[in-house]
Amino acid sequence: xxxxxxxxxxxSIWQIAKAVFAAFIGIRKKSDLENDAAILKPIHxxxxxxxxxxxxxxxVVLLVKLVLS
Amino acid sequence: xxxxxxxxxxxxxxDHHPSGIMRWVTxxxxxxxxxxxxxxxFTMFLVGGFLAMGIRAELYQPGIQILEPExxxxxxxxxxxIMVFGAIxxxxxxxxxxQVPLMxxxxxxxxxxxxxxxxxxxxxxxxxxxxxxxxxxxxxxxxWTFYPPLSTQGGLGVDMMIFSVHILGASSIMGSINIxxxxxxxxxxxMTLMKMPMFVWTWLITAYLLVLVxxxxxxxxxxxxxxxHFGTSFFNAAGGGDPVLFQxxxxxxxxxxxxxxxxPAFGIVSEIIPTFSRKPLFGYSSMxxxxxxxxxxxxxxxxxxxxxxxxxxVGQLFFMYATMLIAVPTAVKVFNWTATxxxxxxxxxxxxxxxxGFIFLFVIGGFSGVICxxxxxxxxxxxxxxxxxxxxxxxxxxxxxxxxxxxYYWIPKWTGRMYNETLGKWHFWLSMFFFxxxxxxxxxxxxxxxxxxxxxxxxxxxDFNMISSLGAxxxxxxxxxxxxxxxxCIRSGEKAPQLPWEGAKTLEWTHLPxxxxxxxxxxxxxxx
Numbered sequence: 001x002x003x004x005x006x007x008x009x010x011x012s013i014w015q016i017a018k019a020v021f022a023a024f025i026g027i028r029k030k031s032d033l034e035n036d037a038a039i040l041k042p043i044h045x046x047x048x049x050x051x052x053x054x055x056x057x058x059x060v061v062l063l064v065k066l067v068l069s
Numbered sequence: 070x071x072x073x074x075x076x077x078x079x080x081x082x083x084d085h086h087p088s089g090i091m092r093w094v095t096x097x098x099x100x101x102x103x104x105x106x107x108x109x110x111f112t113m114f115l116v117g118g119f120l121a122m123g124i125r126a127e128l129y130q131p132g133i134q135i136l137e138p139e140x141x142x143x144x145x146x147x148x149x150x151i152m153v154f155g156a157i158x159x160x161x162x163x164x165x166x167x168q169v170p171l172m173x174x175x176x177x178x179x180x181x182x183x184x185x186x187x188x189x190x191x192x193x194x195x196x197x198x199x200x201x202x203x204x205x206x207x208x209x210x211x212x213w214t215f216y217p218p219l220s221t222q223g224g225l226g227v228d229m230m231i232f233s234v235h236i237l238g239a240s241s242i243m244g245s246i247n248i249x250x251x252x253x254x255x256x257x258x259x260m261t262l263m264k265m266p267m268f269v270w271t272w273l274i275t276a277y278l279l280v281l282v283x284x285x286x287x288x289x290x291x292x293x294x295x296x297x298h299f300g301t302s303f304f305n306a307a308g309g310g311d312p313v314l315f316q317x318x319x320x321x322x323x324x325x326x327x328x329x330x331x332x333p334a335f336g337i338v339s340e341i342i343p344t345f346s347r348k349p350l351f352g353y354s355s356m357x358x359x360x361x362x363x364x365x366x367x368x369x370x371x372x373x374x375x376x377x378x379x380x381x382x383v384g385q386l387f388f389m390y391a392t393m394l395i396a397v398p399t400a401v402k403v404f405n406w407t408a409t410x411x412x413x414x415x416x417x418x419x420x421x422x423x424x425x426g427f428i429f430l431f432v433i434g435g436f437s438g439v440i441c442x443x444x445x446x447x448x449x450x451x452x453x454x455x456x457x458x459x460x461x462x463x464x465x466x467x468x469x470x471x472x473x474x475x476x477y478y479w480i481p482k483w484t485g486r487m488y489n490e491t492l493g494k495w496h497f498w499l500s501m502f503f504f505x506x507x508x509x510x511x512x513x514x515x516x517x518x519x520x521x522x523x524x525x526x527x528x529x530x531x532d533f534n535m536i537s538s539l540g541a542x543x544x545x546x547x548x549x550x551x552x553x554x555x556x557x558c559i560r561s562g563e564k565a566p567q568l569p570w571e572g573a574k575t576l577e578w579t580h581l582p583x584x585x586x587x588x589x590x591x592x593x594x595x596x597x
Contacts, residue, residue: 024366026359026398033354037263053365060394064386 015039016048024052094189097181098587099166100483102188106163107476109191111552113155116199118545120148125507125541127524128534141524142210143226147198149213150230153330154237155195157468161333162187162244164475165272167483169248171577171585172266174257174594179250183243190240197233201226212522214319217304217312221296228297231290238283245276245283252276257576259596263357266575267350270357271336274364278325278332281368286322289315313378320371328367330464331431332360334471335402338424341478342406344572345421346413352405359398359405366395376444377451385444392442399435403428418570419493423474426501427467434462437512452522455515461508473500473551480555481569482577485584486562492554499547506540 019036022028028036087095093105123144127136136144166184170177178184201208206224209215220227252273256265265273293315295301302308304315335356343350350356372380372388380388406428415421437459441447450456473496481487510533519530526534567583577585580594 023358023361024398026355026362026401027352028354028358030354033263033357037261049361049365053369056365057369057391060387060390061383063390064383067386068382 012039012044016044017052019045020048020052023049024056095185097177097185099170099178099181099184100585100587102178102184103163103166103168104483105188106159106166106191109188109195110156110158110160110163113151113159113195114548115552116195117148117151117156118548120144120151121541122545124148125538128526129538130535131526131528131531133525136524138524139207139210142212142522143202143208145522146209146212146215147202150209150234151195151198152464153213153326154234155191155198157330157464157472158237158241159191160472161272161275161330161468162241164268164333164337164472164479165244165248168479168577169251169269169272170255171482171581171589172269172575173252173255173260174576174580174590174596175251175255176588176590176593178247179255180243180247184247187240187243187247190236194233194236194240197229197236201229201233204229214316214323215290215293216319217293217296217315220293221304228294231294234290235287238287241279242283245279248272248276249280257590257593257596260576263354264596266336267339267353267356268333268336271332271339271360274360275329275332278329278364278367282322282325282329285318286326289318289322292318313375316375316378317372320374321368323374324371325364325367327460327463328363330468332363334427334468335360337471337475337478338406338427340575341420341424341474342409344478344570344574345418345424346410346415347572348409348413349574350405351408351411352401355401356405359401362398363395366391366398370395373442373447376447389442389444393439396435396439403432403435418477419488419490419497420474420478420570422494422497423470423477426497427470427474430462430466430470430504434459434467437462450515452520453515454511454519454521457521458508458511458515461511465508466504470500473497476555478570479577480558481565482581482583482585484559484562485565486558487565487569488554488558488562492550492557496547496550496554499550500544503540503543503547507537507544508540510536510540 015036018032019028019040022032086092086098093101096102096105123136124141127134127141127144166178169175198208204225206226208226209220209223209230211219211223211227215227215230252265252269292301292303296303296305296310302310304310304312306312339350339356370388370392372384373392376385376388410425417425437455441450441456441459477488477493514530514533514537517530517533519526519534565583568578569583570578573579576594576596581589
């Protein structure tokens with residue numbers, strides 16, 4: 001039972017990451033979108049979006065540090 | 070909601086709503102309130118336009134002719150404030166009021182009485198803003214961004230402006246909460262989020278942005294107020310404060326504000342282009358994701374407005390890179406609009422003309438934005454006419470052209486009458502010509518070094534300023550033609566057919582009569 005639940009969580013996180021990444025670029029296939037809409041809840045996307053936003057900021061900061069070093 | 074707005078209740082309501090002026094004062098009907106928003110914003114557009122005419126008349130030739138420098142500064146400040154907060158933003162809220170319930174199959178907005186209150190705050194704020202011209206010391210004159218120390222030094226006019234911004238902010242927040250709740254809770258059965266029209270999506274995301282940033286604006290103007298009257302020193306270096314702090318807080322609001330004014334424009338254009346291309350919107354899901362992306366990125370780029378205010382290289386590079394990345398989702402959108410038109414059966418009625426004009430000119434404004442995002446260039450063009458040209462390409466040929474497109478597109482649904490197509494086309498082509506005459510040359514003025522917010526200039530700028538002023542007078546007069554077209558349509562336009570645009574697929578066209586009845590979707594439609 002635990003294993004199944006764990007698997008679902010893993011799938012969801014990967015799914016969230018893909019959806020958020022797609023949102024950042026602004027490109028998503030329709031079939032993937034429908035899949036997102038079926039599996040993901042708003043809370044997933046909101047939390048994923050906040051984490052994604054933080055990662056984006058960190059990524060740009062790292063890039064800037066790299067350029068300036 | 071359907072139960073609440075059942076037939077019996079609907080008729081009762083119909084029979085008892087007051088007539089005359091009280092209908093408008095007490096109305097809770099989303100269509101009435103939408104209409105009031107639209108008329109209010111057009112009135113403010115004319116007031117802001119009058120100020121613009123004053124500015125361009127003074128700049129027609131070098132020397133001081135018409136406006137004393139103090140009054141000129143008040144004109145530039147109030148022109149910006151009135152156009153942003155009084156014209157563009159309320160106009161989009163007017164569109165949201167009319168269209169969101171119609172497009173999602175809802176009977177009205179979620180909080181109908183709060184909707185009334187959101188609107189009626191606006192004339193109060195407008196009275197404060199316009200009235201500030203007539204108090205001792207005149208209106209605020211430190212620019213629409215009201216940076217301290219200028220804004221901590223002004224007279225009563227600055228306090229009136231601050232209070233006005235508070236009221237406008239409250240109105241916007243209430244409006245946004247209403248829009249979010251309506252969209253999330255009142256969609257017709259079967260209207261899933263991913264079936265919503267793009268206009269509704271863009272407004273949902275815009276409303277979240279508004280809820281996020283308007284309190285920040287309210288906070289910063291309150292800090293300004295306490296600095297002015299209660300002895301605090303948030304922005305006063307002599308008391309341990311920092312005027313640059315104001316700029317950071319202001320632009321944390323100010324940059325998302327830019328997107329607040331352009332995302333609903335994207336939504337309107339995304340409705341019109343598929344209709345007149347007779348094809349579904351290319352990449353609908355990408356459009357939704359791109360809109361979300363633009364909204365998120367818009368919150369981490371604010372300091373690109375203040376590269377010259379002093380900032381470490383890390384900050385400059387961060388904000389430069391982040392700003393340039395916004396070009397990616399924006400380009401996705403432009404690509405999708407173009408792909409929607411590709412091999413479509415296109416016709417060019419006035420709404421489509423304004424939408425295509427929007428894409429063409431908005432791209433120019435977007436590119437000059439990318440140019441301004443590059444730190445070494447921005448340090449050269451900061452506070453020059455190049456920046457003026459850039460943001461007028463985004464806000465006039467972007468937001469305003471989309472508003473015109475939307476007005477022509479939906480006026481048959483709102484009034485049951487058609488506008489005069491020939492005059493509409495004249496309105497577009499004259500706007501297009503005069504807009505570019507006014508603002509394209511301002512790129513050259515900026516690159517040559519002409520600063521913004523000055524009533525006089527050196528002789529080498531004279532020719533381009535004269536051209537720009539002539540363009541502005543033409544553009545201003547052309548907008549009176551728009552007023553004439555709309556009044557003519559409402560009073561004596563030809564009766565509109567049930568479906569004036571054969572390619573229109575959204576609920577307001579497919580499930581409602583033309584004109585839309587006073588109470589629509591009392592029983593929710595079924596969306597397949």
